Amino acid sequence: MGNTQISDVQALKDRFARNGYLVLQSFVTREECARLDEDIEEYRRTAVLVDVKTSQPHRRLEFSTFHGSAVEENIRGSAELNRRIEDFVNAVSSTRYVELDNKDIGLSVNVTAPGGVFTWHYDRHEITTILYLNEVQGGDLDFYPSCRLLLPEAWFRAKWLAFPRRLVQFGLDLLVRPAWVRNRISDMVSVAPAPGTLVVVIGTRTLHRVRDVRGQVARKAMVFAYDRPGRTFLNVQDYYGYGNKSGLNTTSRPTRTA
Numbered sequence: 001m002g003n004t005q006i007s008d009v010q011a012l013k014d015r016f017a018r019n020g021y022l023v024l025q026s027f028v029t030r031e032e033c034a035r036l037d038e039d040i041e042e043y044r045r046t047a048v049l050v051d052v053k054t055s056q057p058h059r060r061l062e063f064s065t066f067h068g069s070a071v072e073e074n075i076r077g078s079a080e081l082n083r084r085i086e087d088f089v090n091a092v093s094s095t096r097y098v099e100l101d102n103k104d105i106g107l108s109v110n111v112t113a114p115g116g117v118f119t120w121h122y123d124r125h126e127i128t129t130i131l132y133l134n135e136v137q138g139g140d141l142d143f144y145p146s147c148r149l150l151l152p153e154a155w156f157r158a159k160w161l162a163f164p165r166r167l168v169q170f171g172l173d174l175l176v177r178p179a180w181v182r183n184r185i186s187d188m189v190s191v192a193p194a195p196g197t198l199v200v201v202i203g204t205r206t207l208h209r210v211r212d213v214r215g216q217v218a219r220k221a222m223v224f225a226y227d228r229p230g231r232t233f234l235n236v237q238d239y240y241g242y243g244n245k246s247g248l249n250t251t252s253r254p255t256r257t258a
């Protein structure tokens with residue numbers, strides 16, 4: 001892991017257990033970030049990114065993304081980085097986590113142009129890590145750790161319970177959404193994107209959002225997701241859960257045009 005901040009793994013493990021998140025400055029060097037950014041720019045010159053754009057009463061998403069093998073094949077060092085972050089996550093948590101079986105969900109590059117946003121949500125996977133590649137105006141990540149009444153999966157094993165479970169969970173999520181409720185059960189943390197900063201959160205329990213990006217510079221982040229061995233994401237929708245539903249401008253997968 002070769003980084004002074006990471007030398008005291010036990011302290012980080014304690015902190016992660018206590019707080020349910022970690023923020024690590026300089027997890028990767030500025031030079032590494034610049035190279036990753038360069039490859040992203042190169043990829044954008046030759047490929048169409050997926051525009052995630054949806055505006056619903058309870059959520060607004062507006063950013064561009066590419067996923068899985070498109071990242072691995074075009075962004076040098078991304079597969080190694082994925083393993084390095086996976087090793088780090090396992091070093092600081094007492095639960096074992098592995099890469100998702102669906103790389104399109106497990107590995108993404110998100111480019112958020114000025115004006116772009118990602119409002120309050122939880123993630124489907126247990127561990128979300130976000131590596132910031134550049135400095136931008138706005139675009140802060142705000143999050144409330146341990147801010148969800150999450151129904152235990154064990155109660156809803158039968159297939160026919162999947163829909164009722166989603167419905168009840170949706171209701172529980174609405175309960176904690178008002179600011180006065182979430183501020184009572186959790187404390188908000190804000191992280192301004194800076195090159196090399198890595199944020200680790202428990203995605204299924206952490207209410208989080210990306211504030212509007214301002215200024216002239218697009219916000220660039222890599223998102224690496226992990227979960228417990230055996231959990232499958234093969235049959236869930238890609239692109240942040242909005243698959244091919246209306247309201248999402250995904251006419252095609254990212255394809256090379258040159």
Ligand SMILES: O=C(O)CCC(=O)C(=O)O
Pocket residue numbers: 110118123128130141208209210221223
């Ligand atoms: O870009 C970020 O800071 C967060 C992204 C996010 O919440 C997600 O990919 O689910």
Ligand SMILES: [Fe+2]
Pocket residue numbers: 121122123128208
């Ligand atoms: Fe998220």
